[in-house]
Amino acid sequence: MTPLRQRMLDAMVLRGFAERTVQAYIHAMAGLARHFNCSPELLTAQQVQDYMLHLHRDRKLSFSTVNQAASGFKFLYGTVLGLGTRQFDIPYARMPQQVPELLSRGEVAMLLACAPHVTAGTFLRLAYASGLRLNELCHLRWGDVHGQADRMCIHVRQGKGGKGRLVPLASDTLAVLQQWRALQPRAARSDDAPDWVFTARADRSKPMHDQSPQRWYRAAASAAGITKHGGLHTLRHCYATHLLEAGVDVHTLQQWLGHNHVQTTARYLHLVRPDAAVGARGASLALLQALPQPQPQPLPEPA
Incomplete structure (x- = not known):
């Protein structure tokens, strides 16, 4: 070095x-x-x-x-090296502000129903229902999932920029996580087992690599006939917009998303449907239950 x-x-x-x-x-x-x-x-x-x-x-x-x-x-x-901007100017490129292509609730439901296997289905459901970033999902630990009635939340310890935050955990999302944990081998649920919610296939002591979920998203989107551009991060955009449509205020959503500035969160206001009805605060978190129910698809495990 x-x-x-x-x-x-x-x-x-x-x-x-x-x-x-x-x-x-x-x-x-x-x-x-x-x-x-x-x-x-x-x-x-x-x-x-x-x-x-x-x-x-x-x-x-x-x-x-x-x-x-x-x-x-x-x-x-x-x-x-202690060089000021006058001595050493390094410019940033001005990036065009593009409006992300959102999925409708029907498209989200079809995407989740077309997940290629159980692991993918669980990961995609959690991505939509929690709004966590890809890296945050891959490094999520069971110890940071709190399902107690008086403290239902996910503790994100290493978010973007190394910042932690608490994200509310709806009952439908908790049910998905509980079902997923019940499917894990008994050894993976012991006290001395790795604490990762999603582990690497080759080495269960390590967290899942972030390339697999992107492939799962593209496979599910293709099977569902979705041609809109975007990857797994699209589900985070859908989470934010659908919660705003359900009545969650911008400042609260800013904290849940882990944005430094409320202006970043406010961009989602432009994506809210004009006819969106303001829903009850408690019900607004249950994004999975609010989805239409497409024809169920078999979810085999990958070979």
Whole structure:
């Protein structure tokens, strides 16, 4: 490990950065060093900007991915190396604000009914009914699922940016989780077993990899005849919009989604149906029960 990489790691640990952020920043720094075949501290601001242009224009990476690398470079040069923006300017790309393609409640119901197997069906149902991000779902532990009558919630310990939060747990969602746990082998339910709700197939001591749920979503969408763009994150958009339509206020939803700014949550107001009726607060959380009931599909386990 080079001294510069160690300095950057130490600076991120000192500031309590989330593990995924640490990995992303180190990955960006390593890519920059490989591209120019020298230490990043020897580069000019123009060279760093040229590399960012290379990522987008030549490697066809999205603006959001390039901006993530830019954040890593800003931390490296601004915080670790102590260079100000006048000495070392690293711009962000202005990203177009696109309205996500939402699924109707009927489409959500068909998607869940067409899940390729039980594991996929449980994961997709929890994604829609809790609004958790993909990484949060993959790293969810049984110890963070609270089903007591006076404290029904999911404790997200490592959300985006390393921030924790509490997300309400509806009775229908709790029932899905209880049914899923009952299906687990007896060894997986013992006190010394791994605490992950969803484990990796190859090694049950590790959490599920985040690529599998994306494949499950695409397979279910294809089987359901859904052609709208988007991946698993679409279910989080549906969760937010359907709760707003059911009467949950924006500031409460902001806390549940883990957004830093209420303006981020308020974007979902543009997706709310004009004719949406305001529902009762307690019933509004039961998103799964509010879905229409399509023809049930068999859910075999993957081979």
